[in-house]
Amino acid sequence: MPSDPVSAKIVVSGGFGVGKTTFVGALSEITPLTTEAALTEVSRGVDDTSAVAAKSTTTVAFDFGRVTLDGNIVLYLFGTPGQERFTFLWDDLVDGTLGAVVLVDTRRIGDAYPALDYFESAGIPLAVGLNEFPDGERYALEEVREALGVAAGVPLVPCDARDRTAVKRVVLALLDLVIDGA
Amino acid sequence: MNDDPDPILRPFIVTGGRTHPVDQRLRVETLVSAAPAALAAPLGFERRRIVELCRLPVSVAEIARGVGVPVGVARVLVADLLAERLVTIHASVTDTPNVTRELLERIRDGVRAL
């Protein structure tokens, strides 16, 4: 690398099967890699959980991709499951994040609620990617916004996670938001 | 009765049971580089592997994946190497005062150009 490298990160969440891994892979220069977080990370900041940690060996998988920009900036995309029981992982992943993308499948809008709640209440810049599946009904964007209950300032971008251009559009909407807030 | 005599959370066996890194700065995306001296240092298996992975800057997440351990385990191991000056870490965009508008715009322009 020509000069001292700098890392950046975006977190991608949403319900099971909504397209998170596909989304990460569409932008990544590497095939998305899966790694694990051990459950002890739950116990961070809590006083006496060693007994709990000792009994539990549960790990949760998340995947990530990497894009090298402009020679020395390395942007990571972290795809994380959207169920409420994974908030411990989000606590870890959001530290230092530029922002978050939440993917929504209009057939299962409710799957996006835990992640939306989490990122909104944490004050993390947020963009919503609306993945359109062939058998899903088409809704007007404003209908979806209302169903999701997201603020008017949150970009809502139609997306196909398999399409790099569409994925870029969602990420750019998020980055524009981050820049406007800077 | 406790029929599990091992009090250590299994993935953390390689850290001697330690689940907390000695350095708190390591995030999943933190880039880590091996110090030149590290390549010749006598190191155990996981630590050797980490140093080899970090010949070019790679993130803690990539290290975890490369060594085959959960991220929390990689953090403990990398923090040890950092304390021993066998690796160095690089800044993240959001580490103040790095987070300038200019840098954010470079990221956006970089994504746009992909």
Ligand SMILES: Nc1nc2c(ncn2[C@@H]2O[C@H](COP(=O)(O)OP(=O)(O)O)[C@@H](O)[C@H]2O)c(=O)[nH]1
């Ligand atoms: N039609 C359509 N299919 C998608 C889209 N995103 C993902 N898929 C497909 O949905 C399936 C699940 O995607 P995946 O990325 O594994 O979901 P994850 O569980 O959120 O990581 C895969 O077969 C994808 O090819 C999309 O935007 N549109």
Ligand SMILES: [Mg+2]
């Ligand atoms: Mg997935």
